Amino acid sequence: MSAELEPYAPPVPEEYRPRLVMNPAEAKALDRQLREAIRAVLIEGTDYGTIPGTGGGPSLWQPGAEKLLQFFGFGYVNDVRKTRRGDDGQPAGVTYRCVVHKDFADGRRITISTCDGYAGYDEDKFYIPAEKARARAEDKERAFARKDRRAPKPERWENVTEYRAPWNTLVKMAQKRALVGAVKGATGASGIFGTDLDQPTDASPADGVPPGARAAASPAAPAGEAPPAPAVPPGPETAAGAAVPGAYISRRFTELGIDDQADRLILAAEILRLDEIPADSRKLTAPQLVKLMTVLSAADTLEELRDIIHEAAEEAAEAGTDPPEAGDA
Numbered sequence: 522m523s524a525e526l527e528p529y530a531p532p533v534p535e536e537y538r539p540r541l542v543m544n545p546a547e548a549k550a551l552d553r554q555l556r557e558a559i560r561a562v563l564i565e566g567t568d569y570g571t572i573p574g575t576g577g578g579p580s581l582w583q584p585g586a587e588k589l590l591q592f593f594g595f596g597y598v599n600d601v602r603k604t605r606r607g608d609d610g611q612p613a614g615v616t617y618r619c620v621v622h623k624d625f626a627d628g629r630r631i632t633i634s635t636c637d638g639y640a641g642y643d644e645d646k647f648y649i650p651a652e653k654a655r656a657r658a659e660d661k662e663r664a665f666a667r668k669d670r671r672a673p674k675p676e677r678w679e680n681v682t683e684y685r686a687p688w689n690t691l692v693k694m695a696q697k698r699a700l701v702g703a704v705k706g707a708t709g710a711s712g713i714f715g716t717d718l719d720q721p722t723d724a725s726p727a728d729g730v731p732p733g734a735r736a737a738a739s740p741a742a743p744a745g746e747a748p749p750a751p752a753v754p755p756g757p758e759t760a761a762g763a764a765v766p767g768a769y770i771s772r773r774f775t776e777l778g779i780d781d782q783a784d785r786l787i788l789a790a791e792i793l794r795l796d797e798i799p800a801d802s803r804k805l806t807a808p809q810l811v812k813l814m815t816v817l818s819a820a821d822t823l824e825e826l827r828d829i830i831h832e833a834a835e836e837a838a839e840a841g842t843d844p845p846e847a848g849d850a
Contacts, residue, residue, distance in 0.1 A: 555709060562588055566814045567769050569714060581714035582818075583697045586704040590621070593708055595633060597621045599696050605641060614641025615692055619699035621707040634706035638699030640691040646825060647691055651683040661831045668834075684824050694821065766810045773817035777826060791830045792816050 543551070563569055568585030571578070581589075590597060598620050605614035621633045642648035649657070658678035666673040705711045774785050793809055805813070816833075820826035 552709075556713065558592055559589075559710070559713060562592060566766060566811070566818075570815065570818060579714055581701050581705060581710060583700060586701045589704050589708050589710065595621050595623055595707055597700065597703065599700055601692075602637060607642075612688055612691075614639060614643065615695045617692075617695045617699040619696075619703040621703045634703050636699050636702030636706060638695045638697065638702060640694040640698065642685065642691070646821060647686040647694075649684040651681070654684055655679070655681045657828075665831075665834070686822055690821060766814060769814055770810075770817060773814075777817070777820065777823050779823065788826070788830070789813060791834075794834070 541548075559569075563585045565579075567582075568588060569579045569581050571580065599617055601615060602618040603616045604612055605616075607613035616637055616639045618635065618637050620635050622630050623633055624630050640647065655678050658681045659673075662677045663673045705714060770789075774780075774788075779785055779788065792813055793805075816829055817826070820829055
């Protein structure tokens, strides 16, 4: 008895042809669902917001990115990829890579998106040489002297040294940049959240341009049409007297290393340009709360917060505007 072997013929792979995985109605429904979820879940001033000095629209922040991951059922891994060292051998920059993934019940894991985030001392927000720091301090002191009609005090800039942010600040910023970028790519939220948290579109504070001087202009509506609505409208959590603004302000002060209540009140009064400020944030008006949260969100260090306050005061002095009364909106 003999059997003939049939020659093996490998399967012919199907020719690749670009095609849509969902029809337009399904795609539109998914986009609508994402926007509705963002309106329902994310809180303005805590999870997203518009930062002075940036353009485009609201920016997604780390707490909001983590909420979107939970909403979509995604996980992530955020590991250091590379540490750059300077000529002296000391760490000068770090890059983190965030990988957003989806786990299945059968043990499979697929990668949804990947993003690298970098932070280093080559950025003005993390390192300012002594010469540049002294020049900035001198410019600010002379501006304040002109405003107060007094002679400048050289001791306020002669002893200024270089500013170097703690290494841990760079690590956290690189992690945050990688996470936010990966989440926007994984959830399709890049069209809703535009400019990144800490990325000015025109110039940084070190260029001498005060944060907030470039307000993001809304696109003009065509004739006869209503102006476009914001991508994510503010929710009731941002109303005056709500618990969320007070908790966020307190948390930002803590992250900036300002734990003393008296110091917090002094800085808050400087930000709002008030002679004094109530200890209870619920006594502030809604515009004052928004301004306070916005300025605190724009600073990653106490030094940067002071720069923002001084530059805003200098701008107001040049414009000839008087500080508002405590009860003004």
